[in-house]
Amino acid sequence: MSGRRVGAITRRLLQGFRRDRRTLALLFVAPIVILALLGYLLRGSSTAPNVGIANEDTGPLGAVVAGSLHQSSHIDATDIDASAGDSKLKDGSLVAYIVLPANFSQQAQAGTIAPEVHLEGSQPGQDSPVLQALQQSLISIAGQGNNIHFAPNIHYLYGGPNFDTLDYFGAAFIGLVVFFLVFVITIVAFLNERTQGTLERLMASPLRRGEIVVGYMLGFTVLAVIQSIEVLVFSLAVLRIHNEGNVFLIFGMEALMAIAAVNLGIFLSMFARSEFQAVQFIPLVIVPQVLLSGVIFPVSSEPGPLQWLSNVLPLTYAVNGMRDIMVKGADLTWSSLQVDVAVVAGFFLLFLVAGTATLRRRVA
Amino acid sequence: MSETYAVNVDDVSKSFGSFKALNGVTLRVRQGEIYGLLGPNGAGKTTLIRAICGLVEANDGSVTVLGQRMPNVAVLRHIGYMTQQAALYPGLSVEENVAFFAAINSAEAGVKAALELVHLYDRRKSVVSTLSGGMRQRCSLACALVHRPDLLLLDEPTVGIDPQLRVQFWDYFRQMAADGTTLIVSSHVMDEADRCQRLGLIQYGRLLAEGSPADIRAQGGSPNLEEAFLNLAGRRES
Ligand SMILES: Nc1ncnc2c1ncn2[C@@H]1O[C@H](COP(=O)(O)OP(=O)(O)OP(=O)(O)O)[C@@H](O)[C@H]1O
Ligand SMILES: [Mg+2]
Numbered sequence: 001m002s003g004r005r006v007g008a009i010t011r012r013l014l015q016g017f018r019r020d021r022r023t024l025a026l027l028f029v030a031p032i033v034i035l036a037l038l039g040y041l042l043r044g045s046s047t048a049p050n051v052g053i054a055n056e057d058t059g060p061l062g063a064v065v066a067g068s069l070h071q072s073s074h075i076d077a078t079d080i081d082a083s084a085g086d087s088k089l090k091d092g093s094l095v096a097y098i099v100l101p102a103n104f105s106q107q108a109q110a111g112t113i114a115p116e117v118h119l120e121g122s123q124p125g126q127d128s129p130v131l132q133a134l135q136q137s138l139i140s141i142a143g144q145g146n147n148i149h150f151a152p153n154i155h156y157l158y159g160g161p162n163f164d165t166l167d168y169f170g171a172a173f174i175g176l177v178v179f180f181l182v183f184v185i186t187i188v189a190f191l192n193e194r195t196q197g198t199l200e201r202l203m204a205s206p207l208r209r210g211e212i213v214v215g216y217m218l219g220f221t222v223l224a225v226i227q228s229i230e231v232l233v234f235s236l237a238v239l240r241i242h243n244e245g246n247v248f249l250i251f252g253m254e255a256l257m258a259i260a261a262v263n264l265g266i267f268l269s270m271f272a273r274s275e276f277q278a279v280q281f282i283p284l285v286i287v288p289q290v291l292l293s294g295v296i297f298p299v300s301s302e303p304g305p306l307q308w309l310s311n312v313l314p315l316t317y318a319v320n321g322m323r324d325i326m327v328k329g330a331d332l333t334w335s336s337l338q339v340d341v342a343v344v345a346g347f348f349l350l351f352l353v354a355g356t357a358t359l360r361r362r363v364a
Numbered sequence: 365m366s367e368t369y370a371v372n373v374d375d376v377s378k379s380f381g382s383f384k385a386l387n388g389v390t391l392r393v394r395q396g397e398i399y400g401l402l403g404p405n406g407a408g409k410t411t412l413i414r415a416i417c418g419l420v421e422a423n424d425g426s427v428t429v430l431g432q433r434m435p436n437v438a439v440l441r442h443i444g445y446m447t448q449q450a451a452l453y454p455g456l457s458v459e460e461n462v463a464f465f466a467a468i469n470s471a472e473a474g475v476k477a478a479l480e481l482v483h484l485y486d487r488r489k490s491v492v493s494t495l496s497g498g499m500r501q502r503c504s505l506a507c508a509l510v511h512r513p514d515l516l517l518l519d520e521p522t523v524g525i526d527p528q529l530r531v532q533f534w535d536y537f538r539q540m541a542a543d544g545t546t547l548i549v550s551s552h553v554m555d556e557a558d559r560c561q562r563l564g565l566i567q568y569g570r571l572l573a574e575g576s577p578a579d580i581r582a583q584g585g586s587p588n589l590e591e592a593f594l595n596l597a598g599r600r601e602s
Contacts, residue, residue: 197450200414200447
């Protein structure tokens with residue numbers, strides 16, 4: 001082994017980077033940005049789940065338990081009317097609500113208390129603080145000396161006791177996997193067109209820019225659709241991910257995400273001079289979206305400024321839409337799903353127009 | 365006036381940053397003419413050809429092709445452009461490449477003739493990435509003329525092509541010109557230059573001399589075309 005020859009390779013490598021400022025920037029700036037984002041996300045997310053309390057007890061004990069729940073640091077309790085509970089779970093303003101029934105104090109005297117616990121149920125991590133808080137408040141009554149048995153009645157709006165982490169993440173990941181892979185393939189393929197010189201030929205042909213972009217889009221859409229079907233079948237049939245919704249609706253949402261990814265890939269490939277630079281868009285585009293779109297951390301638990309950022313990312317809407325369909329059984333009559341579909345479709349059109357416009361400018 | 369010329373380049377300048385790749389070039393090419401662009405590396409030949417087909421937008425001056433001011437997408441249907449590097453899809457076969465360029469020009473019928481012309485009909489099923497350099501160049505030429513354009517822009521078309529085939533290419537170019545096609549060919553090869561009806565010598569983005577090969581010989585003061593060129597180029601440089 002010759003030190004000089006090894007040195008030549010090392011030097012050649014570093015020389016190349018010297019001219020590629022963007023790669024250097026990514027190498028040194030991206031880790032800080034990603035770690036900072038993650039730190040802010042995890043440390044800054046404080047909000048305890050919102051829980052409604054409906055105290056219907058005609059006796060004294062209900063007020064004691066309710067008061068103790070208000071004190072709990074595990075949850076953020078508000079008094080509600082039991083009849084309004086379900087709609088508040090549906091619109092997302094509550095994660096759970098607890099009903100202390102009219103005969104609550106009598107139940108206590110009889111030795112078995114059975115408060116009703118209504119859980120939204122779609123987000124696995126959020127149930128335990130509610131149950132924990134309730135348990136602690138009940139202990140405060142138990143402290144008064146009686147031998148009391150707890151038998152809370154637990155109801156799930158979505159999911160259920162068997163709903164596991166995969167069911168929650170799976171819904172989001174089905175869309176994410178398709179989005180990510182289609183994006184990577186498109187950005188590299190379109191870049192090849194430029195580096196192998198064929199784009200110049202296309203530009204000197206009667207092809208319109210829009211025809212090039214739409215042609216690409218359709219070509220990749222064929223692949224993306226096949227991939228979407230494969231992912232969906234595997235998720236539902238093999239992994240048995242919980243699904244409440246219409247399979248065709250899931251597929252439609254997946255396909256819409258894939259088409260948006262194709263157009264995003266075409267658009268961003270205009271800003272890359274090499275495959276190397278194209279691949280850099282992965283951490284830049286994908287990582288923040290995975291962190292902020294609610295795939296892993298619910299958007300509602302993010303610190304305020306990050307929520308704002310989350311709300312302008314296309315993936316946030318796509319993920320939310322997929323969960324609404326698969327976990328909650330949403331269909332197109334749901335206004336929240338209509339919004340999600342419209343926003344994802346809007347981004348797809350935006351990327352399409354942006355890609356076409358950039359193609360024109362890049363060649364002129 | 366411009367209607368009488370297939371290509372009319374009028375005082376065109378193009379800068380990349382502070383570097384002037386084209387510096388006030390004016391040239392006119394008649395319909396059915398074979399016009400040779402000659403000049404050393406970096407002279408601006410490729411940039412001029414790209415300006416003619418509208419890929420490069422001039423900072424100054426104007427380009428008119430077949431009566432239309434460029435850039436103009438409608439005219440592109442009538443232009444064939446063979447890029448300097450064989451720009452092909454390496455994963456597709458020869459025939460698939462040619463058929464693709466035929467299709468985007470709505471000229472699917474010409475594929476077989478184009479393949480036969482470049483002697484690749486027998487190799488039409490070969491994947492481009494497995495071809496020799498000269499074969500790729502031939503495939504690239506087939507892609508440029510498959511739609512029988514009225515104006516054919518050839519950027520060093522015969523680089524890497526063996527002598528026999530080169531002679532056949534030039535016979536074909538002449539025949540195309542006789543049928544009314546206008547050809548602009550860039551080259552470094554002097555015996556090729558001799559086959560053009562008119563030549564333009566480019567250096568440092570300027571047109572140094574223009575005329576028939578005989579004119580150039582006279583201007584350069586040498587019966588040898590290569591020497592005449594060197595004389596003309598050297599005169600400016602000093
Ligand atoms: N996109 C570009 N950006 C910056 N400079 C460019 C660009 N394109 C061309 N140039 C410069 O313009 C000059 C002319 O280039 P051009 O490709 O036209 O030369 P050429 O005559 O075709 O040379 P060759 O015989 O080597 O093909 C060169 O100095 C080149 O570096
Ligand atoms: Mg050139």
